[in-house]
Amino acid sequence: MKIHHYEVTLYYPRIIREKLEYTLRQKSVLLLGPRQTGKSSLIREELKSDKVVNLLDQSTFLNLSRRLSGLRESLKPSDKFIVIDEIQKLPQLMDEIHLMIEEQGRRFLLTGSSARKLRRSYTKLMGGRTRSIYMHPFVYPEIKMDFDLGKILGYGTLPGIYLSEDPFSNLIDYVGDYLQQEILAEAVTRGVDQYSRFLTQIASCTTQTLNIEKIANDAQLAPSSTRRYLEILADTMIAEQLECWSRGTKRKVASTTKLVFFDVGVANALLDIDGYSPQNPNAGWQLEQYVGQELLAYRDYSNKRLHLGFWRSTDKFEVDYILGENCAIEVKHTEHVTERDLKGLHAISGEKKWKYKLVVSRDKDRRRIGDVDILPIVDFLDDLWAGRFL
DSSP states (O other): OOOEEETTEEEOOOTHHHHHHHHHTTSEEEEEOOTTSSHHHHHHHHOOOSEEEETTSHHHHHHHHHOTTHHHHHOOTTOOEEEEETGGGOTTHHHHHHHHHHHHOOEEEEEESOSTTTHHHIIIIIGGGEEEEEOOSOOHHHHGGGOOHHHHHHHOOOHHHHTOSSHHHHHHHHHHHIIIIIIHHHTOOSOHHHHHHHHHHHHTTTTSBOOHHHHHHHTTOOHHHHHHHHHHHHHTTSEEEEEEOOOOSSSOBOSOEEEEESOHHHHHHHTTOOSOOTTSTTHHHHHHHHHHHHHHHHHHHSSSOOOEEEEEBTTSOEEEEEETTTEEEEEOOOSSOOGGGGHHHHHHHTTSOOSEEEEEESOSSOEEETTEEEEEHHHHHHHHHTTTTO
């Protein structure tokens, strides 16, 4: 992989560029992703646009908020591809953008870190004129040459964090910025203290099935507030609830969802966990969370419509992830997977025939136990991003 050097920082080419460029040849794009996943850097380093409008720039924001038509008036006839960064700061611009798409044939790349403020305007005005694409932190193919599992499990893969010399301090700052800029700006909470308590509780639930009443009780919140706060997490793309796979016929499945954060480092910071140690009790969920975030990114970057879920029966058998229709994945932090680690995969085998049954672990070599493939984490990531589990 070619790595470009710029003054004091490194830039790693992003694999989402190809999907973006292909889609932009056909229609406008709404590029969504949490803060600091690299949307602005991608625009600056890899996309050639005719004009960039950054709504984080205060003078630009103030001028356009006073006169929305100023955007249309500022464009030259040759400006056919326009980028508007952080569109959620001024969602009223969507009317102007819709007009220019319809009447002038211009294409737009709109970036944002929250879908909440855009939901009504976007669905009402844009219809089939744009396509939503989600951007994630660094994924394995982008950092393969510098892959460091311990660093990833401890601090995640947000570009600025992964390349930082003081990643934990930067993660703490990131969490603070998120609370201040995203949650308070959304103006949907009664106080940041309530949401802070919720975030701590919900971070402790990552990779687990959700019990709303218990989370609400532990965070001293009403269940209705807890559900509303979970919606904010989804709208700001901080965490996603996976649905339980329920197409089997022999075992009754649990009627619950499972939470996966967009980045393991952010979950660590919310829990005040600095780094990763194989001996630490947190190590197991850190690995499972990382596999989950790679699966989320692969699902969103893939050109195929892939379902991502998990499986848990009422008699307590579990499989960590179900990818598509034919791949069941269990994650084990151990360095030597044994037969006792396969109980969930054996149980789900009775529900249907699976093309792939995998255990992802810290084993040194890939091998098979019966019809189950035991894959070291790097082998799994290589195969995943090569599309071998479809």
